[in-house]
Amino acid sequence: MDVKNLRTYFYVKEGELRAVDGLTYSIKQRECVALVGESACGKSVSALSILRLIPYPPGIIVGGEIIFEGRDILKISEEEMRQIRGGRIAMVFQEPMTSLNPVLTINRQISETLQLHLSMDKETAALEAVNLLKLVGMPDPERRINDYPHQFSGGMQQRIMIAMALSCKPSLIIADEPTTSVDVTVQAQLLDLINNLRDQFNTSIIIITHNLGIVARYADSVNVMYAGRLVEKGPTNAIYENPRHPYTLGLIASVPRLDLPRKKNLSVIKGLPPNLARLVPTVCAFSPRCKLAVDRCNKERPELEMVEKDHYVACFRSSEVNQLVEDG
Amino acid sequence: MSDIDVLVDVKNVRMFFPVIAGVMRRKIADVRAVDDVSLFIRKGETLGLVGESGCGKTTLGRCILKLYKITSGEVIFEGVDLAKLRGEPLRKMRRHMQLIFQDPYASLDPRMTAGDIIGEPLLAHNLAKGQQYHDRVAELLSIVELEPRMALRYPHEFSGGQRQRIGIARALACRPKFIVCDEPVSALDVSIQAQIIKLLTDLKEELSLTYLFIAHDLSVVRHISDRVAVMYLGKIVEITNSDELYANPVHPYTQALLSAVPIPAPSVDRLRKRIVLTGDVPSPINPPSGCYFHPRCHKCADGCNEKDPELKNIGGEHWVACHRV
Numbered sequence: 001m002d003v004k005n006l007r008t009y010f011y012v013k014e015g016e017l018r019a020v021d022g023l024t025y026s027i028k029q030r031e032c033v034a035l036v037g038e039s040a041c042g043k044s045v046s047a048l049s050i051l052r053l054i055p056y057p058p059g060i061i062v063g064g065e066i067i068f069e070g071r072d073i074l075k076i077s078e079e080e081m082r083q084i085r086g087g088r089i090a091m092v093f094q095e096p097m098t099s100l101n102p103v104l105t106i107n108r109q110i111s112e113t114l115q116l117h118l119s120m121d122k123e124t125a126a127l128e129a130v131n132l133l134k135l136v137g138m139p140d141p142e143r144r145i146n147d148y149p150h151q152f153s154g155g156m157q158q159r160i161m162i163a164m165a166l167s168c169k170p171s172l173i174i175a176d177e178p179t180t181s182v183d184v185t186v187q188a189q190l191l192d193l194i195n196n197l198r199d200q201f202n203t204s205i206i207i208i209t210h211n212l213g214i215v216a217r218y219a220d221s222v223n224v225m226y227a228g229r230l231v232e233k234g235p236t237n238a239i240y241e242n243p244r245h246p247y248t249l250g251l252i253a254s255v256p257r258l259d260l261p262r263k264k265n266l267s268v269i270k271g272l273p274p275n276l277a278r279l280v281p282t283v284c285a286f287s288p289r290c291k292l293a294v295d296r297c298n299k300e301r302p303e304l305e306m307v308e309k310d311h312y313v314a315c316f317r318s319s320e321v322n323q324l325v326e327d328g
Numbered sequence: 329m330s331d332i333d334v335l336v337d338v339k340n341v342r343m344f345f346p347v348i349a350g351v352m353r354r355k356i357a358d359v360r361a362v363d364d365v366s367l368f369i370r371k372g373e374t375l376g377l378v379g380e381s382g383c384g385k386t387t388l389g390r391c392i393l394k395l396y397k398i399t400s401g402e403v404i405f406e407g408v409d410l411a412k413l414r415g416e417p418l419r420k421m422r423r424h425m426q427l428i429f430q431d432p433y434a435s436l437d438p439r440m441t442a443g444d445i446i447g448e449p450l451l452a453h454n455l456a457k458g459q460q461y462h463d464r465v466a467e468l469l470s471i472v473e474l475e476p477r478m479a480l481r482y483p484h485e486f487s488g489g490q491r492q493r494i495g496i497a498r499a500l501a502c503r504p505k506f507i508v509c510d511e512p513v514s515a516l517d518v519s520i521q522a523q524i525i526k527l528l529t530d531l532k533e534e535l536s537l538t539y540l541f542i543a544h545d546l547s548v549v550r551h552i553s554d555r556v557a558v559m560y561l562g563k564i565v566e567i568t569n570s571d572e573l574y575a576n577p578v579h580p581y582t583q584a585l586l587s588a589v590p591i592p593a594p595s596v597d598r599l600r601k602r603i604v605l606t607g608d609v610p611s612p613i614n615p616p617s618g619c620y621f622h623p624r625c626h627k628c629a630d631g632c633n634e635k636d637p638e639l640k641n642i643g644g645e646h647w648v649a650c651h652r653v
Contacts (some may be wrong), residue, residue, distance in 0.1 A: 018545055028532075038517040055550045154381075183380040183544060185605045188588040192604065210518055215588030217597050236594050252592060254522035256551035258574060259591050259600075266551065268526055269519040285456075 001172060001204070002026045005160040006064035007051045008042075011057065014277035019045040019059070021228040021281065024304075027172070030198060032205040034219035034236075035328065036212065036251070038273050040244075042228040043208045047174045051085050069171065077119055087117040090165035092194075094177040096157035100149040106133075107145045110164050117168045132163040136193060140311075154209045155186035169201055176208045190217055216240055221310075227274050227285035230304060234311030244321050246290050284315070291324060292317040335506055335538050336369040336392060341401035343384075343391050347613060348533040360612045366639070369506075374532065374539040376553030378439065378546055378585070380609050382570035384562040385542045390509040392540065393425050404578035405506070423453050426499035430511035432491035436483040440467075442469070442494050443479030449501040468497040472527060496527065500535070508540045513548060525552060535559050546589050550574050555645065561620040562611055564639060568646035578648045580627045580628070619651060627652045 008020040020042040022034055027033045037287040046200040048054050049061050052073065066073045073084060074109060093099040101109060110132060111125035117250065120128065126145070133141035136159040149157055165173050175194065179187040195218055198205055209215060215222055222239045224232040224247065232245040250269040255263075271289040287297035296316050303310040315321070342365075344358035361384045369375045377385045391398050394410045403410045405421065413421055426449075429435035432565060436445055449464045450456045456464050466476035472493040483491055492512060499507055507526065513521040529552060543549050549556055550570050557567040557583065566579040577583045584603040591597040605624050610616055616623050622632040629652060637649045 038519060155608055176357050183609075184546070184588045185380060185584060186600070186608065187606055188590075189606075210593035211590075212518070213597070216592045216594040217590035240592065251518055254519055254634045255592055256525075256547040257587065257591060257593070258547050258550060258589055259593070259596050262551060262571065265529070266522045266525060270523075272489065272520070273517070 001067075002065070002067040003046075003050070004065040004067070006046060006049055006066065007062045008045050008054055009062050010059045018228050018279065018281060019276060020037055020049060021229060023064070023225075023228075025223050025230065025233060027206060028205050029171070029204055030202050031221065032195075032198065032207060032219050035206060035208045035214040035224045035225060036210065036215055036222055037225035038210060040273060040276065041225045042227050046174055046225075047091070047176055047206065047208055050174065051089060051091060052081050053085075083117070083212060086113055086170075087168045088170055089172045089174065090168070090170040092158070092161050092165050092173060092175040092178045095181055096154065096161050096214055097149070097181075097184045099161060100157060102149055105146045105148055105150075106160050110160070110167060113167045128167070129163075132167055132308070133160070134158075134195070135166065136163045137189075138163075154182050155190065158182060158186075158190055159193070160198075162190070166197060166201070170203060172204045172206070173198075174206045174208070177210075178207070179211075179214070180209075187214075192217075212252060224251070225274060227279060229285065230312075230314065231286065232311075232313045232315075233304070234308075238308065238311045242308075242311075244307050244311070244318040245286075245315045246292050246317070246321055246324060247286050249321055249324055250289075333371045333407060334368045336540075337404040338365060338367050338388075338392060339402040339404070339554055341365050341388070341391055341403060343387055343396055343400040343463075344399045360562050362391060362398075363612075363615075365559075365562070365564055367536055367557055367564060367567060369540060371505075371538055372536055373531075373554040374541050374552055375540045376549035376556035377540060377559060378544060378556060379559035380544065380585075382612065383559045385544075386510055388559070389427070389510055389540055389542050393427060394422075395427075396581050397458060417548070419453070423449075423455075423502040424505045426502070426504040426507045428492075428495050428499050428507060428509045428512045428543070430513050432495055433515070436491055438483050440482075441479060442481055442486070442653050445483070446479070446497045446501055447495060449498060453502055454582045455502060464501070464594050468501055469512055471500065471531070472497045483569075486515055487520075489523060491526070492516060492524055493627065496524075496531070498582065500531070504537070506538045506540070508542065510542045511537055511544070512541075514545060516544060521548070528552065535543055537559075546574075546586060550560055558585065561609065561615055563620060564647075565621065565650070566646075566648045567639070568644070571642070576646075576653055578642065578646070579650050580625045580652070581621050584624075584626070617651075 004024050006020055007022040010017040010019055023046050037043050050066055060243050107126055107129055110129040114120045114125040114128055130141045130145055138159055179190055219236050221235050223230055226247050232248045253267040269289055274285055282301055284297040284302055287293040302314040304314045307313050341362055343362040344360055346355040347357040349356045379385050392403055443465050446468050465479055469476050469648045474493055513524050541552055551620050555569045556573045557564050560581050566582045577586055584605045587603045603626055607624055618633040618635055619637050622628045632651055637651050639647045639649045641647050
């Protein structure tokens with residue numbers, strides 16, 4: 001899949017809100033790409049744009065292309081889109097408790113997708129649902145298939161969501177903060193599960209998260225977003241070992257690490273993420289919080305430039321970022 | 329545990345919540361939220377408390393603050409048994425212990441201004457009036473790095489990080505000695521999280537506070553705590569100083585918990601040994617026999633399902649509850 005210059009704007013009382021403003025990235029088969037950033041940086045909106053699930057009004061995809069399996073999914077009809085949604089591209093949402101329907105058994109909910117996309121009859125779909133639950137490691141699926149969502153723990157609910165996402169063997173799964181509502185031990189189980197399933201079915205994965213540890217462990221490449229735009233992208237190792245954008249560096253340095261001796265103080269990115277409605281689109285959005293900001297940052301907007309193979313950064317001062325590391 | 333400098337001493341605390349069912353409203357079982365916990369917190373230290381959701385960390389924090397009537401055991405604060413206090417002496421004591429909540433969106437009254445929220449404890453305890461009150465509110469706002477003029481704004485006008493600062497200012501209003509921080513940063517973004525952690529550490533130094541820091545993020549707990557206690561199903565399974573716990577975890581649960589945390593450095597993370605726990609935390613209504621952790625334990629052996637392990641000292645400050653140590 002290729003996302004080219006995607007722009008999704010929201011029109012609200014305060015004016016035009018550029019939630020995603022010129023996002024370009026691509027994902028290969030079997031690749032796991034991470035979208036990283038803080039809340040309201042546009043990472044979830046960019047995922048919903050791929051599925052064309054942006055609520056209109058107030059939101060609208062104003063431009064760009066999303067080429068998926070040879071077609072621009074922003075140009076196809078709603079009917080065709082429905083075939084792709086849940087079929088070729090599936091999504092795992094953040095909160096399983098609010099994404100599952102509380103009054104339907106999980107059998108109904110998993111079978112629905114199967115009956116719709118793969119035109120199975122009710123009985124085959126139910127059998128397939130049991131298989132899917134087995135696949136995601138649900139104990140005793142034959143008995144539990146007729147239970148309701150509230151009878152499962154958070155981790156199990158998220159497994160059900162994963163089973164539903166897998167039901168039509170999609171070629172792309174978008175996981176939006178799949179583990180924020182569960183504990184670390186369950187988080188490890190779920191992510192290992194997603195990772196194994198990727199190997200088994202050759203699925204590509206877009207994982208949206210703010211947890212840099214998860215990204216380091218599972219992603220092949222990383223896209224760092226800030227205020228609706230990419231500020232840095234590249235292979236995971238390059239991003240962690242040689243971050244070139246001050247924001248990426250700040251993010252990495254502001255998380256305490258278990259493997260290093262304790263630091264007296266964490267380094268802190270000062271200030272708050274910007275209000276998107278008041279953002280000036282012609283300057284660098286990070287400059288008010290940036291230690292390296294110079295005059296130019298307040299006059300022009302940096303574009304992504306290649307700093308090494310596959311590694312792109314949008315910063316005028318990217319060659320001076322190492323200086324920050326030395327200063328601590 | 330007879331140190332003179334112990335501020336909070338928790339002895340064999342149990343907190344069982346009854347499960348009531350049927351038309352007769354009969355008690356059919358207990359939720360053993362906190363099950364025989366003993367620990368102490370020294371003056372000026374930060375004790376971290378970690379564990380998965382539902383393990384009783386929050387309940388323990390609230391038992392210490394006497395927000396629940398504990399089923400059995402003692403909580404001794406500055407040499408005074410809190411269970412014996414009632415009325416005015418208890419109110420006076422409450423001034424010295426405060427709570428910072430997890431969710432900065434749910435914990436602030438949307439109809440009160442930031443100033444009123446922060447000043448309310450001052451009025452409740454009769455600590456300030458008139459100009460003195462306004463000065464103190466302004467001072468508290470600047471302590472948490474907000475501007476005094478923000479006192480007139482309402483909670484919805486603040487961001488998550490700023491709201492958490494208001495919560496902290498309110499907790500500091502009566503100049504407490506002890507603060508229970510219940511997941512104070514888990515609802516915040518990474519960059520804001522670091523700001524709040526720094527604020528909490530600075531305040532501790534400046535105001536010589538003592539913290540009980542409850543969180544599920546092990547890296548954050550390690551960063552901020554002097555000692556760390558690990559809880560599982562209402563019991564403390566391991567407690568020691570922070571560096572020791574992370575360098576040399578002894579309890580299989582601690583080991584699994586630590587190995588589950590991904591390290592934000594791909595080259596380091598790939599080399600780590602991982603212990604993946606299977607299943608979920610069992611129900612505290614009907615806990616497993618013997619050691620509560622044995623059904624999920626990778627070191628489980630004969631006898632683990634029969635006897636409940638005691639918290640044993642294995643040298644220095646290091647205490648572990650495991651048969652296999």
